[in-house]
Amino acid sequence: MDVESFDTALLRTTIGRALRRGGDFAEVFVEDRESLGLRLEDGRIEQTSGGRESGAAVRLLAGERTYYAYSDAVDEAGLTAAADAVAAAVSSGADGVSIVDLGAVFSAPEKHPVLTPPAEVGAADKAALVRAGDEAARSVSGEIVQAVIGYGDTRQRVLIANSLGDLVYDDRTRTRFTAQVVARRGDVIQTGHEAVGGSAGLELVDEEGARGVARTAADKARTMLDSRPAPVGAMPVVLGNGFGGTLFHEACGHGLEADAVAKGASIYAGKMGAVVAAPIVSAYDEGSITNGWGSQAFDDEGVPTQKTLVIEEGRLAGYLYDRLRAREAGAAPTGNGRRQSYRHIPIPRMTTTYIAPGRSTPEEIIAATRRGFYAKSLAGGQVEPASGNFVFGVAEGYLIEDGKITAPLRGATLVGNGIDILMKIDMIAGDFEVKTGICGKDGQGVPVGTGQATLRIAEMTVGGTG
Amino acid sequence: MFPVLDAVLERARRQGAVDVEVFGERSTSRRIKVFRQEVEQLTAARRRGVGLRVFRDGAVGHAYTSDLSEDALDDLVRRALDNVAVSDADEYMALPRPQGEPADVRPYDSRLAAATDAQRIAVALEVEAAALAADRRVKLVEDTLYADGDGEVFIVSTAGVRRSYRAGQCYAFAYVLAEEGGQVETGYSYGVGRALEDLDPRAVGAEAAGRAARLLGARKCPSMRAPVILDPFVSAAFFGVLSSALTADAVQKGRSLFAGREGERVAGDLLELVDDGTLPDGPDSAPFDGEGVPSARTPLIAGGVLQGFLHDTYTARKAGLASTGNGMRGGYSGLPRVSPSNLVVAGPTTPLDEIVAGVEKGVLVTDAVGIHSGANPVSGEFSVGISGILIEDGEFTTPVREVTLAGDIVGMLTGVRALGDDARWVPAGSIHTPSVVIDGMTVGGT
Numbered sequence: 001m002d003v004e005s006f007d008t009a010l011l012r013t014t015i016g017r018a019l020r021r022g023g024d025f026a027e028v029f030v031e032d033r034e035s036l037g038l039r040l041e042d043g044r045i046e047q048t049s050g051g052r053e054s055g056a057a058v059r060l061l062a063g064e065r066t067y068y069a070y071s072d073a074v075d076e077a078g079l080t081a082a083a084d085a086v087a088a089a090v091s092s093g094a095d096g097v098s099i100v101d102l103g104a105v106f107s108a109p110e111k112h113p114v115l116t117p118p119a120e121v122g123a124a125d126k127a128a129l130v131r132a133g134d135e136a137a138r139s140v141s142g143e144i145v146q147a148v149i150g151y152g153d154t155r156q157r158v159l160i161a162n163s164l165g166d167l168v169y170d171d172r173t174r175t176r177f178t179a180q181v182v183a184r185r186g187d188v189i190q191t192g193h194e195a196v197g198g199s200a201g202l203e204l205v206d207e208e209g210a211r212g213v214a215r216t217a218a219d220k221a222r223t224m225l226d227s228r229p230a231p232v233g234a235m236p237v238v239l240g241n242g243f244g245g246t247l248f249h250e251a252c253g254h255g256l257e258a259d260a261v262a263k264g265a266s267i268y269a270g271k272m273g274a275v276v277a278a279p280i281v282s283a284y285d286e287g288s289i290t291n292g293w294g295s296q297a298f299d300d301e302g303v304p305t306q307k308t309l310v311i312e313e314g315r316l317a318g319y320l321y322d323r324l325r326a327r328e329a330g331a332a333p334t335g336n337g338r339r340q341s342y343r344h345i346p347i348p349r350m351t352t353t354y355i356a357p358g359r360s361t362p363e364e365i366i367a368a369t370r371r372g373f374y375a376k377s378l379a380g381g382q383v384e385p386a387s388g389n390f391v392f393g394v395a396e397g398y399l400i401e402d403g404k405i406t407a408p409l410r411g412a413t414l415v416g417n418g419i420d421i422l423m424k425i426d427m428i429a430g431d432f433e434v435k436t437g438i439c440g441k442d443g444q445g446v447p448v449g450t451g452q453a454t455l456r457i458a459e460m461t462v463g464g465t466g
Numbered sequence: 467m468f469p470v471l472d473a474v475l476e477r478a479r480r481q482g483a484v485d486v487e488v489f490g491e492r493s494t495s496r497r498i499k500v501f502r503q504e505v506e507q508l509t510a511a512r513r514r515g516v517g518l519r520v521f522r523d524g525a526v527g528h529a530y531t532s533d534l535s536e537d538a539l540d541d542l543v544r545r546a547l548d549n550v551a552v553s554d555a556d557e558y559m560a561l562p563r564p565q566g567e568p569a570d571v572r573p574y575d576s577r578l579a580a581a582t583d584a585q586r587i588a589v590a591l592e593v594e595a596a597a598l599a600a601d602r603r604v605k606l607v608e609d610t611l612y613a614d615g616d617g618e619v620f621i622v623s624t625a626g627v628r629r630s631y632r633a634g635q636c637y638a639f640a641y642v643l644a645e646e647g648g649q650v651e652t653g654y655s656y657g658v659g660r661a662l663e664d665l666d667p668r669a670v671g672a673e674a675a676g677r678a679a680r681l682l683g684a685r686k687c688p689s690m691r692a693p694v695i696l697d698p699f700v701s702a703a704f705f706g707v708l709s710s711a712l713t714a715d716a717v718q719k720g721r722s723l724f725a726g727r728e729g730e731r732v733a734g735d736l737l738e739l740v741d742d743g744t745l746p747d748g749p750d751s752a753p754f755d756g757e758g759v760p761s762a763r764t765p766l767i768a769g770g771v772l773q774g775f776l777h778d779t780y781t782a783r784k785a786g787l788a789s790t791g792n793g794m795r796g797g798y799s800g801l802p803r804v805s806p807s808n809l810v811v812a813g814p815t816t817p818l819d820e821i822v823a824g825v826e827k828g829v830l831v832t833d834a835v836g837i838h839s840g841a842n843p844v845s846g847e848f849s850v851g852i853s854g855i856l857i858e859d860g861e862f863t864t865p866v867r868e869v870t871l872a873g874d875i876v877g878m879l880t881g882v883r884a885l886g887d888d889a890r891w892v893p894a895g896s897i898h899t900p901s902v903v904i905d906g907m908t909v910g911g912t
Contacts, residue, residue, distance in 0.1 A: 001533070042719055044554035047801055050545050051530035052538065053515070064501075068509040072532040085510040089583065123552040146720050182720065189723070189845045230849075232689060232870070232910040263501065265608040265643060345507055382835045386608065386643045387650045389868060391836030391851030413836060413849040415870055463849045463870025463910045 001054055001074055003032045003157040004169050008102050010076060011161040016099055017083035018060045019163060022090040025061040025323075026099075027162040029300065030054075030074060031342040033154060036123065040130040040149040043138075048123065055342040060086040061324060068345050100165030107169040108304070111297040112290060114173045116202040118153035126151050126202075129177060129210040136211035137181045140218035143225060145189075146182035149214060153202075160302035168302035174198070174293065174447060176436060177205045179214040183221035190227070190410065192220025193379075193395060197436035197447070200291040220377065220396050223408055230397060230412030230464025236372035237414060237460040238365055238400065242433040243377040245452035248283065249353050249439070250383045251390040251418035256285070256310050256318075257336070257348040257441075258325035260386075267388040267419055268316055276316045277422035280358055283311040285320055287335050287351030293436040294352040294449035301337035301346050308334045310353075311422075322348045340444040347442060352449030358428025362454040365427045367403040373462050374398040374405055375414060388418035391463075413463040421457050429454040467492060467514075468630070470534055471622045474518055477543045479624070485521035485561035486624045489756065490514075491798045493617025496583070500590040500610045508583065513617075515798035520546045524555035530799040558783040561625050565789065568629060568753035569744040569761040577661035578616055578634040586612050589638055589667050596671025597642050601679040605645040607671070608652075612638050619752075627758040634660055635749060637893055638670050644678035651684060651853070651867070653677025653833075654699075658749050658893040677832060681853050684865035687911045693828040693883070694871065694907045695821065695857075701899045702892035703837045705739070705809055708875055709895075711846070712739075712766050713792070713804040714781035723846040723876060727772050734882035735770035736813040743791055743807030750896040756795030756802040764790045770880075778804045811885070811899035818886040821903055823860040829909060830855045830862065830901075831871065846875035849910075870910035881905045 011028050018026040036050035056079055057070035069085035071078035118126075133149040153175045160168045176197030183190050194217040198204050205213070239247060252268075260266035268276065277283075287305030289295050298304055301323050310318045321329070322337030325348055338349035366374065374397060381392030394412040398405045434451030467490040478486045492514035499507040515532040516539075527550025531542045590612040597607045614636035622628050637658040644651050655673035657665045696704060716722035724732065733739075743761030745751050754760050757779050765773040777785065778793030781804055793802035822830070831854040849872035855862045886901030 038552065044556060045552060046554065046556065046559075047526075047528065048549035048553045049528035049530070049801055050549060051517075051799055052541065052545075053530070053532040053799065055532060065505055066507040068507065069511065070509075071512050072514050073512075074533075081512075082510075089508050089510070123548055127552045184720070191845075232872070232908075234912075263608055264606060343511065343513070345509060384652050384835070386652055389835070389851070391870075393836060393849070410845075411847040411849050411872065413851065413870060413872075415851045415868055417868070461868065461870070461910075463851070463872055 001032055003030055003159045004105070006030055006159050008161070008167065010079060012102055014058060014079045014083045015161065015163050017080065018058050018086050019099065021087045023060040023062040025163055027059045027160065028079065029057045029342050030159040031156065033156045033341065035152070035154040036118065037152040038126055038130050038150065040134050043134060045127055045130060056082065057342040058082040058086050059345070060090055062090050064328060066324065066345060070342050099163045102161055102167040103165055105167050105169045108297040109171060112199040112295060114201040117173060118175055118201055119155065121202050129205060129207060132207040133179050133210045133214035137179060137214040137218040140215055141183065141222050143183045143185050143222055144181055144218050145184040147214065148180040150178040152176050158300070162302065166302045168298050170296060170298045172199060172296050173201055175201055175204050177210055177213055179217040181214065181217040181221045183225050185225045188225055190221050190224035192217040192224065195436050197293040198291045199293065199295045224396060224410055227408035227410035230409035230462060232462065232464050234459050234461050236369050237457045237462065238369060238372060238374045239455050239457065240376035241431045241452060241454045242435045244375065245354050245435065245450035246378045246380060246437065247392055248355050248452060249350060249448065249450040250381050251388065252422060253350045253353040254383060255388060255418060256320050257350065258319045258321045258329065259348050261319050262325050262328055265386050271316050274316055275314050276419055277311050277314045278425045279314040280428055281311055281314055281422055281425050282356040283354065284308060284356060285310055285336065285350055285353045289352055289449070292352050292434065292449050293447050299335045299337045300339040303333045303335045303337060305335035305351060320348050320350060322346055338446050340446055344444045349441065349446055350439065350448050352434055352451065354434065354451045355428065355455065357430045357432040357453040360427045360429045362429045362431055365429055365454055365456050366400060366405060368427065369400045369403060369456065372400040373412065374400050383418065390418060391415050409464065411464055415461040415463050421460060424458040425455055426458045427456040467620045468622065470516060471620055474516060474539055474542065475622055475624065477539060478518065478520060478546065481543055481547060483520045483547065484624065487519045487561060488622050489517040489795065489798055490620040491617060493615055495615040496586055497613040498586055498590050500587070500594050503591055503594065505587055516542065517798040518542055518546045520550045521559065521561045522550050524557055524559045525550050525553040526559055527553055528801050559780055560783065561623060562627065562757040562759060562779040563625050564627050566760045571744050571746060571751045571753055571761065573633040573660065573751045575634060575660035577663060578614060578636060581662050585662055589662055589665060592667035593638050593640050593671040596668040597640050597675040600672040600675035601644060603644045603646045603679050603682060604675045605643045607640055607642050609639065609641040621758045623758065629754055629758050631753045633752060636662060636665065638665050638667055640671050640674035642674040642678040644675065644682055646682040649682060651678050651681035656893045658891055680855065681865045681867065684853060684867035686868050687856055687866040689911045690827065690909050691906055692909055693825055693903060693905045695828065695830045696902045696904065697830065697832050698888060698890050698899050698901060699892055700831045700834045701811065701902045702895060702897040703834060705811055705897055705899060706895035707837055709806045709809055712775055714775040714777045714785060715804040717775050718781055718784055724772055728774055730772055731770050732772045732876055733767050733770040733879035736885065737767055737770050737879065737882050738812040739767040740765050740810045740812065741776055741792065741806045741808070742810055745808055748808035748896065749891060749893055750807045755791045755793045757793040759789045759791045759793060761791045761807060776804050776806060778802055809897045811902065813885050815885045815887040815900060818888055818901055821884055821886060822857055822862065825857045825860060828857045829866060830857060834871065848873065848875065872908045872910060878904055881907065
């Protein structure tokens with residue numbers, strides 16, 4: 001199936017068919033996705049898996065209701081069945097919505113250029129990357145006992161047509177290389193993780209780059225072998241750049257997604273313009289960063305991605321909208337309507353969300369902290385958007401004593417509340433960096449960037465075992 | 467789908483492949499969300515696809531497709547052959563042989579296929595209404611979900627495996643926000659069954675509301691070393707993380723804290739932990755696994771002593787054992803990997819009120835945040851955020867939140883001192899567990 005040259009007359013017919021019994025907006029989403037993944041563990045490539053999945057979804061909106069049907073058969077029969085399924089479900093609002101004729105296909109291939117398309121590189125060369133990573137990780141130390149090295153690429157082609165007349169084609173390539181390394185000394189086992197990824201091709205990682213990623217992961221694991229249990233209690237916490245941004249993503253970002261706001265399930269609901277952070281904090285969601293892992297030219301509703309200011313000098317400045325929630329709120333969509341695949345309803349999602357860099361240096365921040373906890377790298381966490389309460393695991397943490405980084409600490413978690421910690425940010429450095437992740441919400445995983453510069457939270461609860 | 471699978475097998479053979487396995491899946495599903503007594507989302511889905519594994523000299527290549535056209539099937543075979551050429555060989559990696567008769571379990575109830583969308587919507591509406599009515603402090607039901615799936619699985623191989631089964635499941639879920647004096651607390655509950663008639667929508671809504679409301683007024687408590695009671699939802703989350711360390715895959719790759727400890731005491735002596743894919747009411751029960759191997763009952767911990775690990779065909783060959791039927795597939799696009807079917811936590815039980823009455827100072831944990839990120843299944847160390855109810859002199863007193871629970875998994879298991887009489891299925895992970903009482907845990911508060 002060729003997505004780009006898909007029969008637009010069939011798309012228009014399907015939109016009309018979906019709307020024939022009611023509803024006020026209809027959309028067809030056609031997708032073709034090719035993927036390849038390699039996984040090395042125990043020194044051997046144990047899994048090489050690839051495939052092709054294609055399908056089409058029909059979405060019908062009627063007021064605040066969403067009706068959705070999809071099929072793995074991308075042909076007239078499949079689209080007709082999906083259109084009939086949503087039309088059968090709608091029961092009101094049959095006001096004869098006028099359907100705008102579809103225009104020419106709109107696309108923006110220049111936004112995220114792919115220099116070396118993964119499909120043009122043989123699997124053997126990709127295998128060489130993961131083998132180089134394994135070798136590099138194991139050469140770091142005799143205490144490295146295991147390395148899991150992963151390589152993955154996907155090419156997702158989508159065509160989105162709707163009753164407003166939009167017709168958007170987007171060709172998205174993503175490539176990612178990951179290393180998870182285990183170090184062991186006696187009974188102490190520690191892990192380290194590192195990854196590189198982007199909306200780009202194989203230019204993103206060569207063998208030397210692969211070795212670097214694996215060595216970084218191995219260094220983290222080995223360093224943590226020397227760790228002692230983290231202390232318990234409230235103290236200043238310095239969050240490292242890059243992975244430290246996961247905290248803002250989880251603890252604050254999800255509350256800015258317009259579905260949580262509309263339901264009153266977010267601590268940020270009704271607070272536009274209110275002070276929600278310290279005055280040194282400004283923050284953005286930016287789905288348009290060139291070649292960014294969380295970037296694409298258009299979101300999954302065909303809206304161009306953009307840079308959205310969400311916090312301006314401590315005040316709440318914006319929410320992240322998909323079409324449905326923008327329509328309800330009388331706001332413009334912000335290019336945050338995303339879906340994992342045609343099997344999923346688009347919902348407001350972050351792209352790359354971050355606190356803007358500040359004027360300090362990481363060295364100044366550490367030196368200004370008499371006793372505290374340096375969370376260099378976070379393992380991930382969970383948050384309740386309703387209350388903003390969160391918990392994060394710390395993958396790599398250190399004690400700060402007399403303005404110096406001293407002993408590595410293990411088993412630490414950071415516990416707190418989103419608004420509370422944003423208010424307590426008192427120093428931000430300029431060493432901004434973005435890391436890659438997969439964010440889960442409502443059973444859908446989408447690629448996101450998380451990032452930040454090194455920053456300090458004046459006081460936060462550290463939960464440890466020591 | 468047997469004709470499609472046979473066609474793939476034949477194509478692969480013509481391309482020179484000898485050891486071939488084809489897995490097929492087709493299903494329909496519904497997912498309905500309601501909000502404020504209106505349908506918010508309704509999704510109707512049809513899904514189908516084929517996965518192909520080719521084995522050659524100890525290497526395996528995998529490919530999948532959702533497109534079943536002639537061209538797509540040719541492409542599928544080409545990809546699998548490309549992939550087997552890249553994978554490294556391992557003497558234990560081989561095509562699964564037929565291994566016994568499928569387990570006698572029928573995870574399907576034809577009443578599921580007879581359900582209408584109106585009936586499904588009614589279930590979801592009743593869940594939400596029950597939650598809203600349960601307590602005046604319920605502010606809203608953020609998520610009310612009904613979902614079901616009705617699918618068939620097929621598997622054929624050149625070793626002579628040729629099997630299929632049909633499975634159906636439905637569930638209801640509610641996530642409730644309660645508010646009082648500006649404080650918001652949350653609670654959730656599930657119900658699971660093979661047909662709508664198995665669900666109790668009112669109980670799901672009321673329980674979710676009750677769990678949120680009882681935490682209102684929560685605050686930090688002082689740090690202490692004390693016994694804790696993990697309620698079934700929290701216990702299930704812990705055993706879910708723990709179970710990954712009980713797979714032979716983790717053991718053989720040095721990722722399990724239980725490696726080499728079979729026959730040793732790893733838990734309180736009353737604790738039994740069993741994986742059982744054959745239970746009539748088990749949400750994840752099935753006649754066979756993703757490799758066509760019969761599902762089984764596999765004791766993992768008995769009398770506090772580690773009995774063994776879960777296996778798929780590969781790990782079993784490596785260990786010189788038989789597969790326990792735990793080569794699970796997430797779908798046609800995934801490879802089989804060792805994971806539990808239904809996990810059952812059992813042992814002698816004590817009435818829960820009796821347990822509480824015997825606690826001088828401790829915490830009933832009703833929610834734990836960060837188990838998946840805050841627990842390290844390799845080292846066994848964990849530190850998670852918890853909410854719950856303080857127990858003082860044998861009575862529930864004030865709710866607590868923003869406190870941490872820390873320790874290590876083996877220490878926690880050996881500290882298991884009693885089990886409640888409230889065992890139930892928790893669908894996330896498909897775990898059947900009562901409340902679990904653990905001595906000497908570190909609670910980090912003020």
